[in-house]
Amino acid sequence: MTTAQEAQREASRHPLDDLLRTERIPHIWCPGCGIGTAFSSCLMGMKESGIDLDNTVMVSGIGCSGRGAGYVKLDSYHTTHGRAIPFATGMKLANTDLNVVVFSGDGDLFAIGGNHFIHAARRNVDLTVVCVNNFNYGMTGGQVAATTPHLAKTTTTPLGNPDSPFNLPLLAYACGASYVARWTTLHARDLTSAIIEALANPGFSFVEVLAPCPINYGRRNKEKPLDTLRLFQEKSIIKNDAHPTELDVDWERGVVLGTFVNNPRPCSTDMYDKVCRLEEKPAKKSAA
Amino acid sequence: MRPAVLTGEHYMTGDVACAEGALAAGCLFFGGYPITPATEVAERMSHRLPEIGGTYIQMEDEIAAMASIVGASCAGAKSMTSTSGPGFSLMMENLGLAVITETPCVVVNVQRAGPSTGLPTQGAQGDMMQARWGSHGDYEIIAMAPASAQEIFYQTIDAFNLAEKYRTPVLIMTDEVIGHMSERVVIPDAREIKTIERVKAKGRKDRYRPYAAGDLGVPPMANAGDGYKVHVTGLTHDEMGYPAMTVEAQAAMMERLMGKIQNNRDDIIRYEEFMIEDADYIIVTYGVSARTGRAAVEEARAQGIKVGMLRLITVWPFAEEKIRDLASKAKGMVTVEINLGQVHLEVERCVAGRVPVKLVGHPGGTLISPDTVIHTIKQEFGV
Numbered sequence A: 001m002t003t004a005q006e007a008q009r010e011a012s013r014h015p016l017d018d019l020l021r022t023e024r025i026p027h028i029w030c031p032g033c034g035i036g037t038a039f040s041s042c043l044m045g046m047k048e049s050g051i052d053l054d055n056t057v058m059v060s061g062i063g064c065s066g067r068g069a070g071y072v073k074l075d076s077y078h079t080t081h082g083r084a085i086p087f088a089t090g091m092k093l094a095n096t097d098l099n100v101v102v103f104s105g106d107g108d109l110f111a112i113g114g115n116h117f118i119h120a121a122r123r124n125v126d127l128t129v130v131c132v133n134n135f136n137y138g139m140t141g142g143q144v145a146a147t148t149p150h151l152a153k154t155t156t157t158p159l160g161n162p163d164s165p166f167n168l169p170l171l172a173y174a175c176g177a178s179y180v181a182r183w184t185t186l187h188a189r190d191l192t193s194a195i196i197e198a199l200a201n202p203g204f205s206f207v208e209v210l211a212p213c214p215i216n217y218g219r220r221n222k223e224k225p226l227d228t229l230r231l232f233q234e235k236s237i238i239k240n241d242a243h244p245t246e247l248d249v250d251w252e253r254g255v256v257l258g259t260f261v262n263n264p265r266p267c268s269t270d271m272y273d274k275v276c277r278l279e280e281k282p283a284k285k286s287a288a
Numbered sequence B: 001m002r003p004a005v006l007t008g009e010h011y012m013t014g015d016v017a018c019a020e021g022a023l024a025a026g027c028l029f030f031g032g033y034p035i036t037p038a039t040e041v042a043e044r045m046s047h048r049l050p051e052i053g054g055t056y057i058q059m060e061d062e063i064a065a066m067a068s069i070v071g072a073s074c075a076g077a078k079s080m081t082s083t084s085g086p087g088f089s090l091m092m093e094n095l096g097l098a099v100i101t102e103t104p105c106v107v108v109n110v111q112r113a114g115p116s117t118g119l120p121t122q123g124a125q126g127d128m129m130q131a132r133w134g135s136h137g138d139y140e141i142i143a144m145a146p147a148s149a150q151e152i153f154y155q156t157i158d159a160f161n162l163a164e165k166y167r168t169p170v171l172i173m174t175d176e177v178i179g180h181m182s183e184r185v186v187i188p189d190a191r192e193i194k195t196i197e198r199v200k201a202k203g204r205k206d207r208y209r210p211y212a213a214g215d216l217g218v219p220p221m222a223n224a225g226d227g228y229k230v231h232v233t234g235l236t237h238d239e240m241g242y243p244a245m246t247v248e249a250q251a252a253m254m255e256r257l258m259g260k261i262q263n264n265r266d267d268i269i270r271y272e273e274f275m276i277e278d279a280d281y282i283i284v285t286y287g288v289s290a291r292t293g294r295a296a297v298e299e300a301r302a303q304g305i306k307v308g309m310l311r312l313i314t315v316w317p318f319a320e321e322k323i324r325d326l327a328s329k330a331k332g333m334v335t336v337e338i339n340l341g342q343v344h345l346e347v348e349r350c351v352a353g354r355v356p357v358k359l360v361g362h363p364g365g366t367l368i369s370p371d372t373v374i375h376t377i378k379q380e381f382g383v
Helices: A003-012 A035-049 A065-070 A084-094 A106-112 A114-123 A168-175 A188-200 A225-235 A268-276 A280-287 B014-025 B039-048 B062-074 B085-101 B128-133 B149-166 B176-180 B247-262 B289-302 B320-327 B343-351 B370-381
Strands: A056-060 A075-078 A099-105 A127-133 A179-184 A205-210 A236-238 A255-262 B008-013 B027-032 B055-058 B078-083 B105-113 B119-123 B142-144 B169-175 B182-187 B231-233 B271-274 B281-286 B307-312 B314-316 B332-337 B357-361
Touching: A035 A065, A035 A099, A035 A127, A035 A188, A056 A065, A056 A084, A065 A075, A065 A099, A065 B231, A084 A099, A084 A106, A084 A114, A084 A127, A084 A268, A084 B027, A084 B055, A084 B062, A099 A106, A106 A114, A106 A127, A106 A168, A114 A127, A114 A168, A114 B062, A127 A188, A168 A179, A168 A205, A168 A255, A179 A188, A188 A205, A188 A255, A225 A236, A268 B055, B008 B014, B014 B027, B014 B039, B014 B078, B014 B105, B014 B149, B014 B169, B014 B176, B014 B182, B027 B039, B027 B062, B039 B055, B039 B078, B039 B176, B062 B078, B062 B085, B062 B105, B078 B085, B078 B149, B085 B105, B085 B128, B085 B169, B085 B247, B105 B149, B105 B176, B119 B176, B128 B142, B128 B169, B128 B314, B142 B149, B149 B169, B149 B182, B169 B176, B271 B289, B281 B289, B281 B343, B281 B370, B289 B307, B289 B332, B289 B370, B307 B320, B320 B343, B332 B343, B332 B370, B343 B357, B357 B370
Parallel strands: A056 A075, A056 A099, A075 B231, A099 A127, A127 A205, A179 A205, A236 A255, B027 B055, B027 B078, B078 B105, B105 B169, B142 B169, B281 B307, B281 B332, B332 B357
Antiparallel strands: A179 A255, B008 B182, B105 B119, B142 B314, B271 B307
16 A cells, blocks of 8 residues: 555545444434434543543434344344443443443433333442434434424324433423533534543433434424524524523524533442441541 | 362252252352342352362352353353342253253252242242243253252252253252251262263364264263364254255254254153052142142052152153153043243143143142142132
């Protein structure tokens, strides 16, 4: 190979190639989908954070975002629908050296998986949970989710969603998450920074990523692919430390982004060691 | 601090003996959710695991408990959960995940009478077909049935060993009576307990194929953090572990998944024969009902009727060759189980009409009386 060819090959390398199973690309995500951006920011955050990637695991549930684990060149686990968090909890507790990142969608984490989310947050299990929220069940064809806005149309709410959606950061905060942030896929750098902060938090970290789903959500709600991004640009209000009760996703009023909670507290394994490993206590005292 | 192996003579319940067997086998993670009559397994684990450097967690439900033990095993720990019928139903989806991802783990079902909430404090053997077919799709499973507190101790060790050897979930299908009865349990010296560890991935990391058949059809396993950067999925996958949505990939994966159990049946299947050599009539039974079976054999023999017993220790995979062999020699057979005919269907299938096969079943809540068994033999076979 000539030097020119080498230079060309080097230039065509993506900076995240070493974190990707490049042999599995192209991915399955649709044109205009936000998951790729969320995934890319997540990997960039992992890389820039300086964590030991040999000891870093990605766990996903089921759905479009759940396919993330299949593309990352880390130990990666694509589990059952809604159960990424309890799977990840078992993993983290069995080997506390692992950095465990859960990357999944709103349908997976908050409808079928809602119970697991609230308890992992309560325990402050040392996980970083990244939720790509595209307001619907994308992979199954655009059905209503726990995050679908009131009156939005989906294949199972043809007349409009009669229910109210979750305010996910409020839920995470109320359950005890020690780090909570929200960004959109338009805010890739902020999102990357949030991932870095989340990885550094020694407890349950939750990062919500608002993402467009032009094929299954946008199409039914009169949002062309760029319309969603325009909403993200024009209607987002960056307000760190905003109170979680102000964080409803309401595009009329504006949607608040930022870091809302960053209050490290002892994580589940620290508490377990302190409370349950009675025999080790005297040894620790004598060492001190 | 107490050791992992509590060498000595004890008086303990089956549930406690099960927990001690798990610790002796090297279990270091238990994810559970309380349910009668399995709760004492979890309670014992919650006391004992932190003592030996392991971890107990009471998850928010049985679905989470099962998911957690699959995750813990992928992270390298021998892991277990315990439950009873309703919880067992909730575990089925992630049991399937453990099957397809070939993740070793042990699930203890201390059975109670169902369906639904049924009789929570009274025993039955009504989940035997759920054990075989409860998850979706085709699969093979290993399920064992202990008949005493002593045996549940050893079978739990055996279950972990089979799980590690074949990279599969293994079920211990016990019941309320065994779980709650207190008996003498002798725990040997730790050096006398043989434990098997999963075959670990080795060699060049870029050449490792996570799902390429190894010895016995079982691929060597890389745990999270071993540096192999594996991808593990519940989707149909190829030898790399990558999703492969084709008829061919499904066939190749299923052939190996089923084959690693079916082709090693001789190594996996355990049974006990009692006074079977000259028997005209054979009781086929397992678990707590084997205590009924043994008493029935002794009583029948005292009355001059040649009855013997085949006790299934491994219920799944089913000892079909043995049953066929017995059917060619006996005059009649009876299946004794505390349900209305689950394992009985398998016995009938294997006997295939060679001799008459009768069920002595009970819908649950109590044991079957030996007299009922003898009465059935006399009445049905005209003895």
